[in-house]
Amino acid sequence: MSDIKKVVLAYSGGLDTAVILRWLQETYGCEVVTFTADIGQGEEVAPARAKAEALGVKEIYIEDLCEDFVRDYVFPMFRANTVYEGEYLLGTSIARPLIAKRLVEIASETGADAISHGATGKGNDQVRFELGAYALKPDIHVIAPWREWDLNSREKLLAYAERHGIPIEKKRGRKSPYSMDANLLHISYEGGCLEDPWCEPEQDMWRWSVAPEQAPDQPVYVELTYEKGDITAINGEAMSPAKVLATLNHLGGQNGIGRLDIVENRYVGMKSRGCYETPGGTIMLKAHRALESITLDREVAHLKDELMPRYASLIYNGYWWSPEREMLQEMIDMSQATVTGEVRLKLYKGNVQVVGRRSESYSLFDADVATFEDDEGKYNQKDAAGFIRLNALRLRIAARLKQ
DSSP, X not given: OTTOOEEEEEOOSSHHHHHHHXXXXXXXXXXXXXXXXXXXXXXXXXXXXXXXXXXXXXXXXXXXXXXXXXXXXXXXXXXXXXXXXXXXXXXXXXXXXXXXXXXXXXXXXXXXXXXXXXXXXXXXXXXXXXXXHHHHSTTOEEEOGGGTOSOOSHHHHHHHHHHTTOOOOOOSSOOOXXXXXXXXXXXXXXXXXXXXXXXXXXXXXXXXXXXXXXXXXXXXXXXXXXXXXXXXXXXXXXOOHHHHHHHHHHHHHHTTOXXXXXXXXXXXXXXXXXXXXXXXXXXXXXXXXXXXXXXXXXXXXXXXXXXXXXXXXXXXXXXXXSHHHHHHHHHHHHHGGGOOEEEEEEEETTEEEXXXXXXXXXXXXXXXXXXXXXXXXXXXXXXXXXXXXXXXXXXXXXXXXXX
């Protein structure tokens, strides 16, 4: 501990990280640098400065990383149509490599000896933060208070805060029973009644979306413009990556899109029930697959689908900065060279329906070949007989053997 003179803490200003800040000062006798990332969580981050100053912090980093987050992490992930265990769009997972990257960069900038985070010893985030940190700065020292201290309940944290004069805001009204994490891609809910997989979430839990049955009775049409796999405009209006996602979150939330209730397999071994709202991401996934359906070669598309679960697991488990993820990303990005065009969607009461897709330069859809009308000799249907007989050869040989 005597070797630790300065620590960079991933700091939100909430109860947990405020206690961690003081605990680091007290336990390690070190200077603490705070880092607060604005990645679209929807909460005011400016008060974090005043709270850190009140606890004696002299070096305070508060950074708007929304554009970096969507451009460099969310968009590359969606080029792969990434879904974990068939449902989860990885909203929490994809934010961690960016935070880990900035933590180690700030440690280098400030001459810090270590970094620290507020992830618990039961969750995935400790793995994601630390794998990312070690991949980028192999000799970095990581302090994970939840694995060291005995403050393992909210009551103990509050008691510690009171003993050490740490100001904690007392919000009026009914306190949320859920542990929530938000960024520009999603908001997650865990804890409370959700710890019973049979318990239906309370309707007032959801923050970003209306219930599908309460969504407007008229559908909303939206047109997305893609360039090389990324959305560049909505309804003809050019937008930055962060603006694209914020706009789709708004449209999706208004129409009851993006709610999810799952039990997932955590990397640390346990099953965990969580609820998620990912309205913009739900729309993006549907639209991207629609454009790929006319611009990607069949075998390229199928290979991407085969590799996607591995790519999803790498992100979920914290291996964004691994060589295998980077290798897969190179392949995925190469496949997106032709994914340019437009997709038209209909949003209605929780559903996203593709109602049009086109690519002027790269469409592989040939209506003259696919038509049910006269194809003017572009496809000889008699060729199918030999194709079928050749592909049936091994089946016929096996069937004769059985007879």
